[in-house]
Every structure is written in structure tokens, then in C-alpha cells.
Amino acid sequence: MSTTAPRLLQVTRVHRVTPGMIRVTLTGEELAGFPGHGPDRRIKMFFPVEGQERPAVPRASTGGPVWPAGQARPAIRTYTVRRFAPGTGEHGELDVDFVVHAGHGPAAAWAVAARPGDWVGVSEPGGRWNPDPAAGHHLVIGDESALPAIATVLETLAADHPGVPVRAVVEVAGPGEEQDLPGGARVDWVHRGSEPAGAPLVAAVRAAELPEGPGQAWLAGESAAVRDLRGHLLTDRGFDRRAVYATGYWRAR
Ligand SMILES: Cc1cc2nc3c(=O)[nH]c(=O)nc-3n(C[C@H](O)[C@H](O)[C@H](O)COP(=O)(O)OP(=O)(O)OC[C@H]3O[C@@H](n4cnc5c(N)ncnc54)[C@H](O)[C@@H]3O)c2cc1C
Incomplete structure (x- = not known):
């Protein structure tokens, strides 16, 4: 956990x-x-x-964050800042996009039930991905849990590295789950249908024709699929180890 205590925020809208x-x-x-x-x-x-x-969230004290005594600990899960608008409204706004998955987890259940006024705690943001200005092309891969992050990665690539080819491959449940994504990337949508999570994504990336030359890759999603694709990029596609930023976001059971 970060050394800064989480911020307690309230829901203002659900969409x-x-x-x-x-x-x-x-x-x-x-x-x-x-x-x-x-x-x-x-x-x-x-x-x-x-x-x-x-x-119940730990509150700041001179000796570091302290959990309140006698209160049940919260469910804690990792999410992505989809949009932060400090100048909007009285205190600014923070958007988080939640996948409504069938696993009945506390985070997805909270989002389904969320109403204006509900409280939630949010830690300081982390993350170390930065685009490499020397990359000849970018590959951005993930499933719907990674879509919020993919959108911010594509925004950054379009703003900071215009003209560098960007290819995104995204697995979603079906056509109704495709979203408009920012930037000028070529986006290949892969539909899961009744296949196991990650399998169509792995197949699509393995079959994709990619530009020649050193590229940079960002990938996230179901953990086994991410592990498989990271290995594929390093072993079969010649990506440099430092040019592949891979994170397992959730584990299929
Ligand atoms: C760095 C990082 C950023 C992330 N950003 C986002 C984000 O912006 N939006 C987002 O929706 N998720 C995001 N995730 C994924 C999210 O943390 C997990 O999906 C988490 O497990 C959801 O918690 P839960 O309480 O709903 O389910 P859990 O209690 O953790 O899991 C319950 C069951 O649901 C299954 N499950 C969990 N997630 C999924 C899923 N996506 N699809 C299908 N089955 C699932 C599990 O296999 C398990 O069986 C991120 C993860 C990481 C590590």
C-alpha cells in the first residue's frame, strides 16, 4: 500500500x-x-x-497510515484512472470503468449497485509505462478489463508520438462491447463468444502481421493469456525484453 492514506470519495454519476x-x-x-x-x-x-x-480506510498519521480499530476491512481491488478532470465541478472528477463480469466479485458488484452519494476509497495512482520515443511501432493488447488503460495509452501515443504506427488488438465478449477508442490506432476487435477468456486474443496476436523493426508493446488482461503473449513477443517476434510491458489483470478460475 502507498504511504499516503487513501482518499474517500463519493459517486456523482453512473453510466x-x-x-x-x-x-x-x-x-x-x-x-x-x-x-x-x-x-x-x-x-x-x-x-x-x-x-x-x-x-474503513487507513488514515494518515505521523507514523504512517493507521487502520481504524474495530471496523471490518474493506474489499480492495486494482482499477485504472480512465479520466481525471481536476477542473470539473467543485472538486474535480475521476472516472473509473468497471467490467461487469460473471465472477460475482465485490468490486464488480459494487459498481452494479453504485448510486450517487455512495462512498469508496481510492489510493494514490501508480504505474510505470512510458512510451519509448525510439520505438518504430507500438502494439497495444488486452481484454475489456484493460480497455480503460488501453484508452489512456492510445491517448498518450497519439498526443506524444503522432505518426508512429499503433496497432491495438482487443478481446471483448462480442460486437456490443466494442468502444470508440482515442487516437488513430488500427484497432482489431476480437470477439470471445463462447471461447475461454484470452484464447481468441492469443490466437489473433499470434496470427497478426506486424510491422518490421523494433517496436514497443503494452499488454494486460487475463493472466495466462498475458504470460503466453509476452513469451510470444519475446521469443517469436524478437521484441526486446525492456520494450514489453505486461501485466496480468485477473485470473480465470
Ligand atoms: C493494474 C490493474 C488495473 C486494472 N484496471 C481495471 C479496470 O480499469 N477495470 C476493470 O474492470 N478491471 C481492472 N482490473 C482488473 C480487476 O482488478 C479484476 O478484474 C478484479 O478481479 C475485479 O474484482 P472483483 O471483486 O469484481 O472480482 P474478484 O473477487 O477479484 O474475482 C471473482 C471472480 O471473478 C473472476 N473475474 C475477475 N475479473 C474478471 C474479469 N475482468 N472478467 C471475467 N472474470 C473475472 C475471477 O476469475 C474470480 O473467479 C485491473 C487490474 C490490474 C492489476
Whole structure:
């Protein structure tokens, strides 16, 4: 956990981006000074457990964050800053996009039930991906859990490296889960249908014709698929180890 105590924020809006993706907009006095700009900013989110209006979160003290005594600990999951708008509204706004998956996890369940006024905790953002100015092309790969991060990666590539070819390969459940993505990337949408999560993505990337020359790759999604594709890029496609930024986002069971 970061040395800074999580910020307690409140839901201001809830919006279905697609049938399977919920955008929750958060705000609050504690959003002041949030360092939320940049691509692939990862946050820990602290969700209230049953019977709590607000999640118990560690509060700042001179000796570091301290958990409140006698309160049930929150469910904690990792999400992505999809949009941070410090100048919007009284305190700024933070958007987080949640996949509505069938696994009945506490985070997805919280998003489905979220209403204006609900409380949630948000950590300081982390993440170390930066585009390499020397890369001749970029490959951006993931599933719907990675779509919020992919959007911020594509935004950054379009703004900071215009003209460098960008190819994105994204697995979603079906055509209704495709989203408009920023930047001028070529986006190949892969539909999962009834196949196991990650299998269509792995097949599509393995079959893709990619530009020649040294490229940079960002990939995230189901952990086994990410591991497979990272190995494929390094072994079969000649990517430099330092040019592949891969993160398992969730594990199929
Ligand atoms: C750096 C990082 C950034 C992330 N950013 C986002 C984001 O912006 N938006 C987002 O939706 N997710 C994101 N994730 C993934 C998210 O943390 C996981 O999906 C998490 O498991 C969801 O928590 P939960 O409480 O809903 O389910 P859990 O209690 O963790 O899991 C319950 C069950 O659901 C299954 N499951 C979990 N996630 C998925 C899924 N996506 N699809 C299908 N089955 C699933 C698990 O296999 C498990 O069986 C990110 C993960 C990381 C590491």
C-alpha cells in the first residue's frame, strides 16, 4: 500500500458505457491534489463491506497510515484512472470503468449497485509505462478489463508520438462491447463468444502481421493469456525484453 492514506470519495454519476462496462464518476474534497494524469495510472480501490456506508480506510498519521480499530476491512481491488478532470465541478472528477463480469466479485458488484452519494476509497495512482520515443511501432493488447488503460495509452501515443504506427488488438465478449477508442490506432476487435477468456486474443496476436523493426508493446488482461503473449513477443517476434510491458489483470478460475 502507498504511504499516503487513501482518499474517500463519493459517486456523482453512473453510466453504462456498453452493456458490460459501467463508468463510475467520483468526486469529493479529498480529490484535491490527486496526481491522476498520465497513461496507465493504477489505483487501489477500497469498497465498503456489508453494513458499512463508508469503507474503513487507513488514515494518515505521523507514523504512517493507521487502520481504524474495530471496523471490518474493506474489499480492495486494482482499477485504472480512465479520466481525471481536476477542473470539473467543485472538486474535480475521476472516472473509473468497471467490467461487469460473471465472477460475482465485490468490486464488480459494487459498481452494479453504485448510486450517487455512495462512498469508496481510492489510493494514490501508480504505474510505470512510458512510451519509448525510439520505438518504430507500438502494439497495444488486452481484454475489456484493460480497455480503460488501453484508452489512456492510445491517448498518450497519439498526443506524444503522432505518426508512429499503433496497432491495438482487443478481446471483448462480442460486437456490443466494442468502444470508440482515442487516437488513430488500427484497432482489431476480437470477439470471445463462447471461447475461454484470452484464447481468441492469443490466437489473433499470434496470427497478426506486424510491422518490421523494433517496436514497443503494452499488454494486460487475463493472466495466462498475458504470460503466453509476452513469451510470444519475446521469443517469436524478437521484441526486446525492456520494450514489453505486461501485466496480468485477473485470473480465470
Ligand atoms: C493494474 C490493474 C488495473 C486494472 N484496471 C481495471 C479496470 O480499469 N477495470 C476493470 O474492470 N478491471 C481492472 N482490473 C482488473 C480487476 O482488478 C479484476 O478484474 C478484479 O478481479 C475485479 O474484482 P472483483 O471483486 O469484481 O472480482 P474478484 O473477487 O477479484 O474475482 C471473482 C471472480 O471473478 C473472476 N473475474 C475477475 N475479473 C474478471 C474479469 N475482468 N472478467 C471475467 N472474470 C473475472 C475471477 O476469475 C474470480 O473467479 C485491473 C487490474 C490490474 C492489476
